Amino acid sequence: xxxxxxxxxxxxxxxxxxxxxxxxxxxxxxxxxxxxxxxxxxxxxxxxxxxxxxxxxxxxxxxxxxxxxxxxxxxxxxxxxxxxxxxxxxxxxxxxxxxxxxxxxxxxxxxxxxxxxxxxxxxxxxxxxxxxxxxxxxxxxxxxxxxxxxxxxxxxxxxxxxxxxxxxxx
Numbered sequence: 001x002x003x004x005x006x007x008x009x010x011x012x013x014x015x016x017x018x019x020x021x022x023x024x025x026x027x028x029x030x031x032x033x034x035x036x037x038x039x040x041x042x043x044x045x046x047x048x049x050x051x052x053x054x055x056x057x058x059x060x061x062x063x064x065x066x067x068x069x070x071x072x073x074x075x076x077x078x079x080x081x082x083x084x085x086x087x088x089x090x091x092x093x094x095x096x097x098x099x100x101x102x103x104x105x106x107x108x109x110x111x112x113x114x115x116x117x118x119x120x121x122x123x124x125x126x127x128x129x130x131x132x133x134x135x136x137x138x139x140x141x142x143x144x145x146x147x148x149x150x151x152x153x154x155x156x157x158x159x160x161x162x163x164x165x166x167x168x169x170x
Contacts, residue, residue, distance in 0.1 A: 009035040012045060043068060048078045058087035059109045066112075066120035074124040083126070089114065091135065104167050 013019050022037045042057075052073050061069045073083050088111045097110055114131070121128060149156065149168055157165050 007034070010047075010049070011035065011037045012040040012042060013037065014039065014041060042072050045072065045076060047076065048081070049076050050078055050081050052077055052081065052083040053086075054084070055086040056088075058085055059106070059111055062108075063110065063112065063116060066117060067123065070120045070124045070126060074126050077126075087112070088138070089117075089133070091133070 011022060013022070016039060019037050019039050023032070026032045026035045026037070042054075054073075058069065073085075077083060090111045090113050092113065094113045094116050097106060102109075118128070146169075149165075153165055156168075
């Protein structure tokens with residue numbers, strides 16, 4: 001899918017594997033000249049942007065770093081810029097991650113409650129214009145993951161092992 005004329009995209013990640021995959025996909029799609037990827041921590045990014053999009057990363061920031069995260073977004077956004085932050089959240093108040101999930105599925109991750117996030121956003125001066133709770137959408141995502149995993153279980157087991165497969169299925 002081509003970008004709009006004159007548009008470019010920049011992306012950062014801490015994962016060398018994700019960086020390689022993203023560059024490969026951009027090249028295959030003919031977008032390597034339009035989108036650029038760097039191995040970089042969000043706190044070290046410089047420049048200003050029309051848009052900031054964060055998908056599936058906020059859960060790994062850590063409660064103690066929420067202010068630095070939103071300060072970085074505020075610093076990088078142009079005055080009329082827009083940020084879209086996608087995260088898994090918890091539907092009830094603050095809590096803790098299930099120990100099994102924390103150990104095997106989501107190490108270092110935490111699904112925050114809005115009451116833990118919004119104060120940091122407010123202190124930056126960023127304006128919240130929309131919040132959506134997409135719980136039912138995530139159930140569809142899990143269904144797709146399960147179907148794809150099941151269709152490729154044998155290949156996955158050769159890459160990892162049967163224990164990994166059983167934990168994923170659990």
